[in-house]
Amino acid sequence: xxxxxxxxxxxxxxxAPAEERGRGTVEEVEFWSGGRPRVALLHWPARxxxxxxxxAAVLAHGLANDRDEAGQFGPLAERLVEExxxxxxxxxxxxxxxxxxxxxxxxxxxxxxxxxxxxxARGLPGVDASQVGVIGASCxxxxxxxxxxxxxxxxxxxxxxxxADGADWLRGLWSAQYGELGWQRFLADVRDDRIxxxxxxxxxxxxxxxxxLPVPDDAVEAVEELLRANPGMLRELSLExxxxxxxxxxxxxxxxxxxxxxxxxxxxxxxxxAADAERLExxxxxxxxxxxxxxxxxxxxxxxxxxxVLDLVSQWIHER
Numbered sequence: 110x111x112x113x114x115x116x117x118x119x120x121x122x123x124x125a126p127a128e129e130r131g132r133g134t135v136e137e138v139e140f141w142s143g144g145r146p147r148v149a150l151l152h153w154p155a156r157x158x159x160x161x162x163x164x165a166a167v168l169a170h171g172l173a174n175d176r177d178e179a180g181q182f183g184p185l186a187e188r189l190v191e192e193x194x195x196x197x198x199x200x201x202x203x204x205x206x207x208x209x210x211x212x213x214x215x216x217x218x219x220x221x222x223x224x225x226x227x228x229x230a231r232g233l234p235g236v237d238a239s240q241v242g243v244i245g246a247s248c249x250x251x252x253x254x255x256x257x258x259x260x261x262x263x264x265x266x267x268x269x270x271x272x273a274d275g276a277d278w279l280r281g282l283w284s285a286q287y288g289e290l291g292w293q294r295f296l297a298d299v300r301d302d303r304i305x306x307x308x309x310x311x312x313x314x315x316x317x318x319x320x321x322l323p324v325p326d327d328a329v330e331a332v333e334e335l336l337r338a339n340p341g342m343l344r345e346l347s348l349e350x351x352x353x354x355x356x357x358x359x360x361x362x363x364x365x366x367x368x369x370x371x372x373x374x375x376x377x378x379x380x381x382x383a384a385d386a387e388r389l390e391x392x393x394x395x396x397x398x399x400x401x402x403x404x405x406x407x408x409x410x411x412x413x414x415x416x417x418v419l420d421l422v423s424q425w426i427h428e429r
Contacts (some may be wrong), residue, residue: 132398140229142222145208148200149226150176151233152186164264165239166426168198169223171247172213172319172350175341178246181269181410185244194429197230201249203350205341211314212347214354215277221251224260240264242426247271247381247407251359254389257364265429267371267422269409270378272412273385273392275357286323293425295323295351302348312349321346321381328336338388363392370397371425373418376404398425 138151138207154163155280166189170178175370176198177183186196200206201222213219223243231238242265250268257266272278283292304315318324318332336342371394374386383401390399400421 115289138229138233140199140225142225143218144302144418147199147202147222147225148206149197149229150186152190152198154193154195156272159235162237162240163193163195163235163236164199164242165195165225165233165236167183167226167230167241167243168196169199169219169226169243169245169249169253171245172354172378173321173343174213174247174249174339175206176200177339177341178249178337179335179342179408180409181246183406184410184415185377185419185422189426190424192423194232194426195230195236197226197233199226201252203339205343211343211345212312213343213350214353215252216255216348216353219249220256220259223252223256227256227260227263240387242266242429244422245269246409248275248357249352251275251357254355254366255362256360257370258362261367263368265369265371265426267373268386268389269373270375270381270405270407271359271372271385271389272381273358273360273388277352277371278381278385279351279354281302281380282380284321286325291323299348299351299355303352306349312347314347317342317344317346317411323350328379334408356390360389360392363389364393366393367371367396368383368389369429372397372399373405373409373410373421374399374401375401375414376401377405381408 134153136151138149139146167196168182184200189196201219242255244267246269250271253266256261280292283295307314315321318329324332336344342414372386372389374383376383386399402414406412409418
């Protein structure tokens with residue numbers, strides 16, 4: 110094959126909607142991003158009839174996670190489907206099902222993956238292309254805000270515990286646990302890894318708990334339990350992921366967009382400070398709505414705040 114010849118690709122696995130679909134029907138759909146296929150789960154609403162045009166939501170997961178978002182995206186998809194939405198949830202590059210697990214690049218690759226997923230959702234038979242929104246958890250919400258800066262046709266963006274700036278977020282975590290010296294040591298490891306990669310070496314993997322995220326000693330077991338309970342989560346991340354995370358700054362893209370945004374945060378979130386939601390609200394201006402839940406943790410859909418979050422998301426989307 111000539112070097113400039115286009116690569117032959119199989120057709121995307123987009124199913125045609127059936128005359129009637131039962132509640133909870135889930136199918137696989139395939140779209141392409143970064144030169145390789147991404148397989149997503151597609152949830153159809155109850156009693157879908159041919160000829161209907163339904164709204165759709167694309168769910169974007171966070172770092173070290175997959176399309177289940179540690180058990181959070183299943184209930185969210187069910188709620189949206191019950192209310193008549195089509196739901197698409199997929200794995201960003203670098204997850205457990207990918208070719209290079211642990212190499213997650215949220216600034217360089219994930220916005221492209223999300224944009225491709227949105228295009229896929231808009232092209233589905235039975236989806237109203239003008240009614241497609243994105244719901245992103247943690248880093249997935251940060252990526253959604255960046256992607257929205259380039260896609261004014263998105264109907265909405267909802268973030269669940271996202272950060273305003275990747276470099277500021279990482280620095281805050283490391284400095285709080287180990288002081289400025291600890292942060293500088295971590296940056297030195299990232300720079301050394303960059304040098305090794307430039308020489309053709311593979312990026313070094315570090316444990317998610319303690320190596321990538323400076324988790325306090327008394328919280329390590331809770332993180333390990335979360336990982337054991339969710340095999341789709343990554344136990345390690347590459348230092349290249351940290352290097353790329355330094356470039357992800359949704360607050361810097363806030364002035365580019367026109368899409369309405371709902372910022373949901375937990376007041377008891379110890380991973381991403383609730384102040385990040387306030388910072389984003391200020392940067393986004395009038396198109397932003399910020400809601401901080403008093404009992405909310407970082408995993409907003411796992412704790413006692415689940416029903417409140419589901420109700421809030423449902424009502425806000427309906428108002429759009």
